Amino acid sequence: METLKAQKKDSQKKKTMRISGAEAIIHCLLAEGVDLIYGYPGGAIMPVYDELYKFQDRLTHILSRHEQGATHAAQGYARVTGRVGVAMATSGPGATNLVTGLADAQIDSTPMVCITGQVPRHLLGSDAFQETDIVGISTPVTKWNYQITRVEEIPEIMAKAFYIARSGRPGPVLVDITKNAQFDELDFVYEKCTKVRSYKPVPKPEAGSLEKAAELINNAKKPFIVFGQGVILGEAEAELKAFVEKTGIPAAWTILGLSAMDTDHPLNVGMVGMHGNYGPNLLTNECDVLIAIGMRFDDRVTGNLDTYAKQAKIVHFEIDPAEINKNVKVDVAVLGDSKETLKDILPLLNENEHKDWKAEFDKKHQIEYDTLIKNDIYPTKEGLTMGEVIEQINVASEHKAVMVSDVGQHQMIACRYAKFKQSKSNITSGGLGTMGFGLPAAIGAKMGAMDREVVAIIGDGGYQMTIQELGVIFQHNVPVKIVVLNNDHLGMVRQWQELFFDKRYASTVMTNPDFVKIAEGYHIKSRRVTEREDLKEAVQEMMASKDPYFLEVKVEKEDNVFPMIPSGASVSDVRLK
């Protein structure tokens, strides 16, 4: 057995080797630097699992407890590392269970490769057992997909899959591999893909666009930056900081842009969007030049487009040409990779300060602080607030932890109040708003950043959508810190019902199980906090734990998240209550 393994390793050094398609898939993954994948076995992918067994010393496979969990874990891993996450599943139901993760990765531009088994080629189209047209199903939710039916295609397609997933604006790729192609043999050689003829991942800025942008920015009296995940994906954090500091322009972030810039930076003025900060939302409609960097003017950011920044000239730094003028008409588009374009424009920008203009943000912040933030993070009322839990985590983590959030009120509160010093620290489902994302994504994030604390902030609703992944945390002792902010409600929906549906609480009240007992069932250290006086100490205990830890905090049942821009309203109509 040992010698066999050694022989295999030896033969790998040679240029070609005669191996099965299943083994070739493993070699492709290794060649792409993959050492960790998430997945779930089944009939149509068994040859690959057999090879995973043989290669377990070099490629770790983590058995998720549901294929959706595998995709979110791969996403969490990708978002924290900047590398391609990999998930694997069998055909039919295994493959369809990947769809939510694919859609999430597509809309949030997360590099991911999903591999699915498929019935043998001769059975395609015959409604065979566990046959599903996953290529058809996943087409609208993938950057690219392909069905391999012949073993010889494996190296080239796998190389292409990784290249497409990670290059340009990243995204998910699905490769479906029929079982015959896994069993058949080929002469294996692997060559990494560096270009695809019809695909231009990074467009060049149009001639003169940098100069035009610089002129607008230099002449602006009230310029305002809104940055998104493009800064993180382009690893342009330092370039953004240099831009902001040289020009003195106040900068706000979209939810996926969070952590690209130190949250305590004096020019970081907070979050834009539906539950963003008061100042940046209001002042969007007062700035004279809006500089959008790596963001896509999502409707949750802009509110009503007819009343969004109409007074402003708009400069858009963007890698994806299809995003230009998609939602908001721009005056200057600077196409390209944010790291390059931000670096190139810097010498063209004047050093500046915008003291009076920045003071307007400070003034608005003070209003928001006095009416809202103070009561959220240092409450004096009886019930516990979500905000104070986040604040205690900030204190205990010293702004160094990775925060993974699920979807709902707790997500908005977490993103509003979490503090970060380091990029790639905020992992949340932004574009798709996928409940159930948090727990598995935290597993992937932790495994991608073992040297960092990873804290998952999850609602009692979303937690129960992927709660089975506790099995992974237990089996592999993944030391994530899980915080469930339990309001016994689908809080965010309940809030909308309260505000817009005359308090008709249709199906948003939940009778929840004993979450602590469930965690105990998985042998995860756990604790429940119901009183304010225990919170600080409990959070500290959790953060100090070397092992996985589950903390349930019983929070006020009917709190609302403010500020809020009601959907379809203008950013100027941001409500403080």
Next chain:
Amino acid sequence: MKENHIQFHQDISVQNIMEKQWYTISVYSENHVGLLNRISGIFLKRHINIESLNVSKSEIDGVSKFTIVVYVTKEWTRKIVGQIEKQIEVIKAYYHTDDETIYQESALFKIASHLLFDERQIQNIIKESNSQIVTVSREFFVLAKTGRRHEIDEMHEALEPYGIMQFVRSGRIAVTKATMPISEILQEFQEN
């Protein structure tokens, strides 16, 4: 005064953007099985009806060409073309108005043979419509007509009263008056 002038032009251009028109979208792409599905999905998502679709080889070896006709606003056409061009296998996508293209459709009419002798008028229709008789058998003959959509419609209208056994019309095919420098674009891809 000057400002007024500018305002006036802006209004006009806004109107143009909002107006529905016929657009011919030409997509140059790799020959890839899943691509048609991806492209049609882009229209489906936005509830835009594809009025006509033709897929063929193009002037470049190994490069396919989709010719898609839609009736929408310029704004939508621009966005759709942006989404199409983003697909991995798409080399380049263009959109053009009818004035900017030379375009044709083809149609086949299958008609009972006895009408050729019984109905004098049919012979006139064939002559006037500039169509060809492709085949004649004892039971039926087939007419082929190439031209603009309205010409084919007129011919259909003229023949209908006599009975048409089968009718089919192809998708639009079009070439543009302006150049489409696909070879240069491909060259650029290679260099990148």
